[in-house]
Amino acid sequence: MQDTARPTSTGPGVAAPYTPTDRTVPTRAKERASYDRELVHSILDAAYLCHLGFVRDGAPVVLPTLFGRVGERLYVHGSTGSRPLRNARAADPGLPVCLTVTHVDALVLARSAFHHSLNYRSVVVHGTAVTVTDPEERRIALDAIVDQAVPGRSRDARPANAKELAATAVIRLDLDEVSAKVRTGGPNDEPEDLALPHWTGIVPLTRGYAQPVPADDLDPAIGVPDYLRAL
């Protein structure tokens, strides 16, 4: 484990990079790794789904879940009965987790099978998730999780009531031991392969949103809100 007790910012207007640790320096493709804070934020903010890993009975568990970012903090929520959230509460001082976000941008087809790859942007966060108990921080976190997928939506939905809040656990993971990894560009074939008769290049992936589909019981007078049109 690393000593992660250090400031995450050096002051107003200065976005110092994250400090590399043994866990966040890759064993290979080091040139693809970055600790740039703005790059990390941009990769996180283009996503709302993460894969959260934790250890249960000595074995790894990886579950997809929604997250929200507020500054240098990530929040994940779930049922108070769900395993990671229960474990985060039971663990003292918290639950060791790894939170990973990945975007695939293109398939990379080299002439050689060996050099096939993906263009991608990923962020891996190591740390200790702690249960959030402060009511105001919980409210901010829950809004952030809704707004991470649909910016502006939290202001156009009924906030959680007391019963719902009691059933919802929120955990926080500070952005401290963090790295991004990015691959861009075309295939990297070996010089001796350049004359091979195989198509080579990239296949960009597209992602988008189809037209919103109103629920059957929606009042037809309620049109599609601007924040959905802006997606």
Added chain:
Amino acid sequence: MQDTARPTSTGPGVAAPYTPTDRTVPTRAKERASYDRELVHSILDAAYLCHLGFVRDGAPVVLPTLFGRVGERLYVHGSTGSRPLRNARAADPGLPVCLTVTHVDALVLARSAFHHSLNYRSVVVHGTAVTVTDPEERRIALDAIVDQAVPGRSRDARPANAKELAATAVIRLDLDEVSAKVRTGGPNDEPEDLALPHWTGIVPLTRGYAQPVPADDLDPAIGVPDYLRAL
């Protein structure tokens, strides 16, 4: 840990479901869980990227990586120097892993923040990854990983040579302790919220491929192959 020594098929033409274990029965939303073999295969086969979790120095690590499915076996490859592959070799009898695949199909916007959700299909595989040493199985695995992203591509690329094979580790994870989880449909609002003035429904996500972009050094006589047009 579960006893996973049981047959994975009951015979020709019979696709018995996976046997639920303590790890693959969710603590909540049980109605979304499935052990159906064809459903699990279909979710895996619509993907080529997984999030692979393992434990390092007692802490979880989750990394995005390519995979390939061959029947009831999943394969992952990597540099012989990369951490999970090195750990799988060093561990006896193998490396405990959790391999997770997730597709997000729609954002689900309920009138209440609490009932916001995603429509998704996910598969979680628990098990022990073992290093593949048999040359023929390694060849099949490496072809499967290439073909998982672009079916047919492995026949139109130079296979790995001896040097590349020596640099590549392949690990296998049997489909044995497996579950799928699927959410479909619209929002599930509380009856007392139906008159609230918030738009409600789903926003379907679209995924696709843009036109392939040939590498700068590709012979212009080599056109886009049929297997790419078929994507």
